[in-house]
Amino acid sequence: MKSEVKTQPVSRSRGRRLGAFVFLSPGLTYLVVFMLVPLALVMSYTVFQRGRFGGVVYEFTTENFERLIDPLYLSVVGESLKIAAITTVLALLIGYPTAYLIAQLPPRWKTMALVAIVLPFWTSFIIRVYAWTILLSGPGLLNSALAKLGLGPFELLYNQGTIMAGLLYSYLPLMVLPLYAAIERLDPQLREASANLGASGFTTFRKVTLPLTVPGVLTGCMFVFVPSFGNFVVPDMLGGNKSIMVGNLIRNQFLSARDWPFGATLALALIAVLVLLLIAQAWAARRA
């Protein structure tokens, strides 16, 4: 790529750069105004003191970071990491076979299956999560069905398992789609070549299919982990009134505790963890 650019006449490459800028500028402007600027503002709050009724008093302090390493808050970050990680692993275990099967379907069925995967996104996220509370609540659908069998009622809502189920349900499609793209792209003759050389179906999967779809696996894991880790809607609705995940904690700091600087510090911690993970993912994807 680099040498290709170098051999271009100067004027042409400059023209191309200008063209790229024209096409990118609407998106760039949007990102700068609505993401970078607010982000920078929020980040700046981390070194200031809280206002009495919310807002910020612009006096320097390191107090927020000192609070951050309090075991109470660190454990919330840890719990969030755990919940997001388990959700991601489950999504991978369910998503891989699903994506693999879809990739084997005849073209017409393939499209139908993919539409079915994306279909839930046509309904509001909140409504779909709310539907889970109806399914799982004390007198809800599942419990009344179990009651007919003489079982229950069980406490199905408001625990970590419910949160994971909700996150898994919400973000599974984001695992399936990149995996499907990676598997679909694989030359089917590679699998035939593997069989021809004496490999069983499982060995072919382990030695050929899986290694060649690692980039898809990493992308899918990121797509599930990132929104799960910072999520506050699902734990709020399915996890009860406890701030068990870092997303809830941040929201509570801004809206209930009126401690913007500490909320901003927590947000910074969340972003830092995600950026580290993204760097790790990019590094692993390049090696794969």
Add this chain to the structure above:
Amino acid sequence: MLKIDGVSRRFGDVIALNDVSLEIGQGEFFALLGPSGCGKTTLLRIIAGFETPDAGRVSLDGADLLSQPPNRRPISLMFQSYALFPHMTVAKNVAYGLERERLPRQEIKERVGEVLETVGLSAHASRKPAQLSGGQRQRVALARSIVKRPRLLLLDEPLSALDKKVRADMQLELKRLQHEVGITFVVVTHDQEEAMSLADRIAVFDSGRVRQVDEPIELYERPRSPFVADFVGANNLFRGEASGLDGIKSEKFGMLAGTPLTELAAGAEALLAVRPEKIELADAGATRGLAGSVLDVSFYGGVSHISVDVPGHPKPVLVAVQGAGSVRAGAQVKVRWDAKDAVIMAADQ
């Protein structure tokens, strides 16, 4: 050694293979030749185990092949696209089949080293396929196929992805290798020159049927059907009626000299085929021959191809002469041949 008996396969309305029977001997270099879509690749995939025939039997050394899964057959297939594993080095690609046999590591290393030396890629053992040229990839694929010492090696259009110069080298190399390792080779190709230069015997396929199985020279000089005459090499075909022994009676040209390959009833529709290099160009004043005018002269170095428009014949008559031709476009000439150099066959075969 390999026996294919009455194999048929259809895909929906398309009959890919129609009652194909072939027998291929130990150590033979055998070619399946035909235009694309004639069923030759389907047959290859049936032998390798990636397709199942609707009817028929395939056996190797007397043992039924069709009941065995592809990974248990002692058969290697070299894919047209080579299907090298992109995430493995050359050495790893070649070792893959041996590792599946759970051979001791030392033996695998030795055999991979040997075979890489045979194909001249020892220096590239630690490269990835993407870092190799087309010819080198082809040799890796070949090494990966023969390192398992299969009973039978199937090659699907082995040279089609290479440019002309490399192809000629690889042709020689394939032949040398086959001689060296003594494995039975079955090569699928649509390139009749490739088939003729490589194979001991050739089966010509057309629309799912085997038209003729013969040695290259036989196939070239004594095609048994119009399809084979037309498909294998360049040919000039004349229609007419069988007229007894030494020629056909053509409506436009009267008697045309030729040798019938089989007994033909007088009056039956027949086709006379004469190769370009068997035709002689004569002056327009010559006593014998079909009169025409030269359309074009193409110089290929060793030979020249001269196309002659003969009024009454639908296609120009192609004549091949040694060296640069002495005639020019527009010249009036006559084309003629000896009866022994033209073959006559039934038109409906």
